[in-house]
Structure formats: C-alpha cells, structure tokens
Amino acid sequence: MSQTLVEIEQGIAAGAPISAEDVRAAQARRSQQDILVVLDDDPTGTQSVADLPILTSWEVDDFLWALQDNPAAIYVLTNSRSLAPDNAAKINREVIAAANSASETAGVKPRFVSRSDSTLRGHFPLETDTIVEELSQLDVQVNGVVLVPAFSQAGRITVNGVHYAGSDEEGYVPVAQTEFSQDATFGYHNSFLPSWVEEKTGGKVTAESVLVIDLQALRTDRSGVVSELLASSDRRAIVCDCTCENDLRHLALALIEAEEQGARFIYRVGPPFVRAMIGQEVREPLTPQEIPTPTPSQEVAHGGLVVVGSHVSLTTKQVTKLKEDVSAQSVEIDVEKAISRDLRNEYLDSIVTSVVNGLRNGTTILATSRTLVRGIDETDSLRIARDVSSFVTDVVQRVTAIVRPIFVIAKGGITSSDVATKGLAISRATVIGPMLPGIVSLWRPEEGPAAGIPFIVFAGNVGNEDSMVQVVQKLIAAAHDS
Known part of the structure; x- marks a missing residue:
C-alpha cells in the first residue's frame, strides 16, 4: 500500500531553507581547493547537473583537459554497472590513480563520489570498498561511506532509513516492493537501508552498526550531525535521509564542516547529491x-x-x-x-x-x-x-x-x-x-x-x-x- 509524502514525513520538522549560495560559500571557505571526482557507473548520473566536463576515458591527459577550467566536479563514465565485478573494480582503481596524478599536477584535492542507481542497483559494496582500499595505499583513512540514494525528482526518497520509490501523484512504496528490486543482476530484498547494507555485504556489516542520519536531526541539529560524522571511523556505513533538495543542502553543509575538521568520506549516491554538494543551482530545463x-x-x-x-x-x-x-x-x-x-x-x-x-x-x-x-x-x-x-x-x-x-x-x-x-x-x-x-x-x-x-x-x-x-x-x- 502506497503512502503520501505527508504521511511518510508526519511529525518531522520542515527545516530552515538553505540556498545553493550557502553551500558555495561553505565550499569557498575550505583550506584547500577540492574537486569531486564522480565515478559514474552509468551516464544517467549527469541528469541533475549542468556545465561540467564528462570523460569516458581516464588517462591523466583526459583529467588535465577536464581540469583546465577549474570545474567543481568531473564526471567519469565507468559504465561499471554493466561489468563483471573484477572488471568494475579494475576500472575504479584506474580512475582513482589517474585522478590523483592529474590532481597533484593541477594543485587540487580530489574527493571521490561513487554515483550509482537511485533504486539501489549496482556494485555495492565492491566499488566503495575498492576506492577505500586504493586511498589506504596513499595513507588516507576513510571515516565513513555515506549512502544517499535519494533522487526526489525521480520519486526516490529516504525517511527513517527506509528507501522509497513512487511519486507525489501515485504515492510511495518501499523500494524492495518495486520491479527494480527484481533486477536479474542486482536484485535485493530490503528497503531499510541498514538491512540492505547487511544483505549486500553478506553480513560483514550488520544493520545495527550502520549510522542513520534521520530527517529530524538533519534539518534541525547540524552540530549533532557533524559530531556523529566526526565520531565515525573505519569506513562506517552512514545512511542519510532525504526527501528534497533542501535536505541535500543541509547534508552538504554538515559534510563540509566535518571534512574541514579532518574527516574523510567516500560517497555512494544518487544523481542530485553532487549538485547539492558543489552548491550548483537547480538548472531549469533547456529550451x-x-x-x-x-x-x-x-x-x-x-x-x-x-x-x-x-x-x-x-x-x-x-x-x-x-x-x-x-x-x-x-x-x-x-x-x-x-x-x-x-x-x-x-x-x-x-x-x-x-x-x-x-x-x-x-x-x-x-x-x-x-x-x-x-x-x-x-x-x-x-x-x-x-x-x-x-x-x-x-x-x-x-x-x-x-x-x-x-x-x-x-x-x-x-x-x-x-x-x-x-x-x-x-x-x-x-x-x-x-x-x-x-x-x-x-x-x-x-x-x-x-x-x-x-x-x-x-x-x-x-x-x-x-x-x-x-x-x-x-x-x-x-x-x-x-
């Protein structure tokens, strides 16, 4: 049985409005210029952004071309969702190595985003594990893997750790009740994301160990969220609620603050996360x-x-x-x-x-x-x-x-x-x-x-x-x- 967004969000505060400019200003205060390198497991991750470079090959020269105009993010099309696990991991390693080399030449600091499907299909935890392992070779320790599959424009939202699919017109149902969960390669049984993590990791990560940043905290208690982020360690899985662009901007400010205090995260996200994280306005449809x-x-x-x-x-x-x-x-x-x-x-x-x-x-x-x-x-x-x-x-x-x-x-x-x-x-x-x-x-x-x-x-x-x-x-x- 479907529910309306009002029913799902019942009792949760609305939260103060955050503008894209607020996020850009927070990014500008960083001590070093950062750039998001988005490993996109299929091309649809670009549908939420505008005016950014896309690479479908990933030699160092390709990254240097993409970096020449100082973009806030670079999309690298790995197409790994169509690949066998070993090949997906191999490509992730190649992209990270080339991105790190080019970023060092350009004098910027890369932060990695594993962009995947808002209906939970793809190589998880393989791809985030691969990124973490590659960074560990450079003595970079990752506090947490932040999971934000929400994509409200396409009807994917997360509340109290449960991921839903649907629409305002027809209502929302837990995503495991949709056809997406029956995918021949990446099927699953759980809509509660901590349980989904446990399922996908084969029990290596238990649902109880997953941190859930709920909407109430995200919208009303940023300092508390930052404290939880800073307290995370050893690549902890962190699930984030989200039902709209404003939620993503609240999350972006919390992540930026935690990172400025030394935390390091890998992101496994749906399409709109990058837009919010770099402080890009929601682009009107092209005429x-x-x-x-x-x-x-x-x-x-x-x-x-x-x-x-x-x-x-x-x-x-x-x-x-x-x-x-x-x-x-x-x-x-x-x-x-x-x-x-x-x-x-x-x-x-x-x-x-x-x-x-x-x-x-x-x-x-x-x-x-x-x-x-x-x-x-x-x-x-x-x-x-x-x-x-x-x-x-x-x-x-x-x-x-x-x-x-x-x-x-x-x-x-x-x-x-x-x-x-x-x-x-x-x-x-x-x-x-x-x-x-x-x-x-x-x-x-x-x-x-x-x-x-x-x-x-x-x-x-x-x-x-x-x-x-x-x-x-x-x-x-x-x-x-x-």
Missing part, C-alpha cells in the same frame, strides 16, 4: 534555443535516432506514446537473432538498412524486443546484456557513418554508455543541462565523429508516459529553429 545544433558535415537525417535498451515498464509506455504522438518509425531488434553467432552479421546488415531508411524519413526508434532475455545466473545475464549492447552500438556506428541524425537519444543506463562510447565514439563531452525538470541530460560531444550532435541520456526509470514525447518534440523544434 529549444539553448540546445546546440552542429554544422552538418554529411547527409543530414530528417529526424533523430532514439535507441532503447531499458526494459522497465515505464520505458515501454514512453516508447508506445512516442510512436503515437510523434509518428516515429520503429525498428525492433530480435534479441535472439542479435546474440546468435550464425545469424548476427546478416541480421545486422538488415537492421542498419532499416534504420537508415527510417531516418531519411523522420525520427526513428531502434529498440530491443521488449521480452527480457535472462541468463542462467547473474554472470550469464550480464553477458547477454553485453552481447545485445554490442549489437546495438554496431548499428549506431554504421548508421551514423551513413546519415547524421539531428539528435541521438539513448534510453537506459547501460545503453546510454555504450551508445556514447562505442556507437558515437565520445571520449570528452560537456553536460549542458536537463531536458526535463531535474532529469534527462543533454551532452555536447567535444570531439570525434559525433562532435556537436545533441546526445541525450535518458534513464530507463524516470519521467512519466509523456516524457519521451516532450523531449523529442523539443529537440525537433531546436533543429527546425537552427
């Missing part, structure tokens, strides 16, 4: 006039390319609505044929031809078949997902070499990453801002064959049935106005 339009260098399509990999029910509803309202053509990939060694190449040729012909007439949807193909276990499910993604990116690469879409939308986290890095060969980009309030980010690729093409990262589990239509209509209007 058609603000959307970049590149100078064409080849045949330009009459529409954009919408690549759909996500299988959650909301995505299916959004795609159905897009077909109806925008008259978008659809090319469906049969997953069984796509992963077949015998059929793949011939099938790939036919799909490329269909998509090119579609783009010459208008906006075209490239989607995998809606029945999710699962493996015999978690590892096999990941392998199938990678094989399907490889097929999709081969299609995008070949299509965009023939005709230039007026935009590219990638629907789903893993899909977005693979389309960006493999399909469009994006290595450095800038996140311009959100397409919808607090969600769906637009990147401007800074180099390579896709330079300047608006690339839209659209998480599978955000928005409502009309959201895809709204984004596509805005992009078409931008192209027509240019």
Whole structure:
C-alpha cells in the first residue's frame, strides 16, 4: 500500500531553507581547493547537473583537459554497472590513480563520489570498498561511506532509513516492493537501508552498526550531525535521509564542516547529491534555443535516432506514446537473432538498412524486443546484456557513418554508455543541462565523429508516459529553429 509524502514525513520538522549560495560559500571557505571526482557507473548520473566536463576515458591527459577550467566536479563514465565485478573494480582503481596524478599536477584535492542507481542497483559494496582500499595505499583513512540514494525528482526518497520509490501523484512504496528490486543482476530484498547494507555485504556489516542520519536531526541539529560524522571511523556505513533538495543542502553543509575538521568520506549516491554538494543551482530545463545544433558535415537525417535498451515498464509506455504522438518509425531488434553467432552479421546488415531508411524519413526508434532475455545466473545475464549492447552500438556506428541524425537519444543506463562510447565514439563531452525538470541530460560531444550532435541520456526509470514525447518534440523544434 502506497503512502503520501505527508504521511511518510508526519511529525518531522520542515527545516530552515538553505540556498545553493550557502553551500558555495561553505565550499569557498575550505583550506584547500577540492574537486569531486564522480565515478559514474552509468551516464544517467549527469541528469541533475549542468556545465561540467564528462570523460569516458581516464588517462591523466583526459583529467588535465577536464581540469583546465577549474570545474567543481568531473564526471567519469565507468559504465561499471554493466561489468563483471573484477572488471568494475579494475576500472575504479584506474580512475582513482589517474585522478590523483592529474590532481597533484593541477594543485587540487580530489574527493571521490561513487554515483550509482537511485533504486539501489549496482556494485555495492565492491566499488566503495575498492576506492577505500586504493586511498589506504596513499595513507588516507576513510571515516565513513555515506549512502544517499535519494533522487526526489525521480520519486526516490529516504525517511527513517527506509528507501522509497513512487511519486507525489501515485504515492510511495518501499523500494524492495518495486520491479527494480527484481533486477536479474542486482536484485535485493530490503528497503531499510541498514538491512540492505547487511544483505549486500553478506553480513560483514550488520544493520545495527550502520549510522542513520534521520530527517529530524538533519534539518534541525547540524552540530549533532557533524559530531556523529566526526565520531565515525573505519569506513562506517552512514545512511542519510532525504526527501528534497533542501535536505541535500543541509547534508552538504554538515559534510563540509566535518571534512574541514579532518574527516574523510567516500560517497555512494544518487544523481542530485553532487549538485547539492558543489552548491550548483537547480538548472531549469533547456529550451529549444539553448540546445546546440552542429554544422552538418554529411547527409543530414530528417529526424533523430532514439535507441532503447531499458526494459522497465515505464520505458515501454514512453516508447508506445512516442510512436503515437510523434509518428516515429520503429525498428525492433530480435534479441535472439542479435546474440546468435550464425545469424548476427546478416541480421545486422538488415537492421542498419532499416534504420537508415527510417531516418531519411523522420525520427526513428531502434529498440530491443521488449521480452527480457535472462541468463542462467547473474554472470550469464550480464553477458547477454553485453552481447545485445554490442549489437546495438554496431548499428549506431554504421548508421551514423551513413546519415547524421539531428539528435541521438539513448534510453537506459547501460545503453546510454555504450551508445556514447562505442556507437558515437565520445571520449570528452560537456553536460549542458536537463531536458526535463531535474532529469534527462543533454551532452555536447567535444570531439570525434559525433562532435556537436545533441546526445541525450535518458534513464530507463524516470519521467512519466509523456516524457519521451516532450523531449523529442523539443529537440525537433531546436533543429527546425537552427
């Protein structure tokens, strides 16, 4: 049974308003310039921020490029959510080493953020453990791992340690009661985050040992919160309640104060945490006039390319609505044929031809078949997902070499990453801002064959049935106005 936010927050004080400027001022008082290095396990973490650099490769030179304009944060797309555990850990180590080296050259102090899914899917505690271990090699001791999965704009909130998903219109339910908890690779049974930590650590960390910073304390007793943060040690798991942007700003001020007194934390968070932590204003959705339009260098399509990999029910509803309202053509990939060694190449040729012909007439949807193909276990499910993604990116690469879409939308986290890095060969980009309030980010690729093409990262589990239509209509209007 769902509950309203008013029911969930009953008896909890509202808390004094905190502005983004308040947080920026606190950051400015730091004794040394800090920069947040965000290890983003899929590209959707950028949907809450604007005007920040994004790296999809992580050599020292890439970090130096990103650091040249003194940003408050750098996003590094690891795409680790799609990887096996060993590979995910390896990439985390590589990013940390390169970030530390470049930061030393640039004279800044990196602080690491492990950005993951607001519905609790991803490699936890593997990734935060890896970061802690790498820092320990540099004699950096971590007081705590701060867990803030809340993402209120997408309907994820945490109260009294319980993480919820839903909306103001339909109400909220504990997240373990949603389809997200049934994920083939990262499923779980607990909504109470201390118990979730115990579950994910296999009992290594008990629920009783997890510190919960509740809303009442966060909103009314900052000194008490700071004291609890300072008292934490030995990478203690710290769960933080949050239902809105103001809560995140209260938390940011407490963390900044604790860090100035010598504490060190690793963050495992949902998308909006970084925005609050660096004191960035909530960016209004981009208008058609603000959307970049590149100078064409080849045949330009009459529409954009919408690549759909996500299988959650909301995505299916959004795609159905897009077909109806925008008259978008659809090319469906049969997953069984796509992963077949015998059929793949011939099938790939036919799909490329269909998509090119579609783009010459208008906006075209490239989607995998809606029945999710699962493996015999978690590892096999990941392998199938990678094989399907490889097929999709081969299609995008070949299509965009023939005709230039007026935009590219990638629907789903893993899909977005693979389309960006493999399909469009994006290595450095800038996140311009959100397409919808607090969600769906637009990147401007800074180099390579896709330079300047608006690339839209659209998480599978955000928005409502009309959201895809709204984004596509805005992009078409931008192209027509240019």
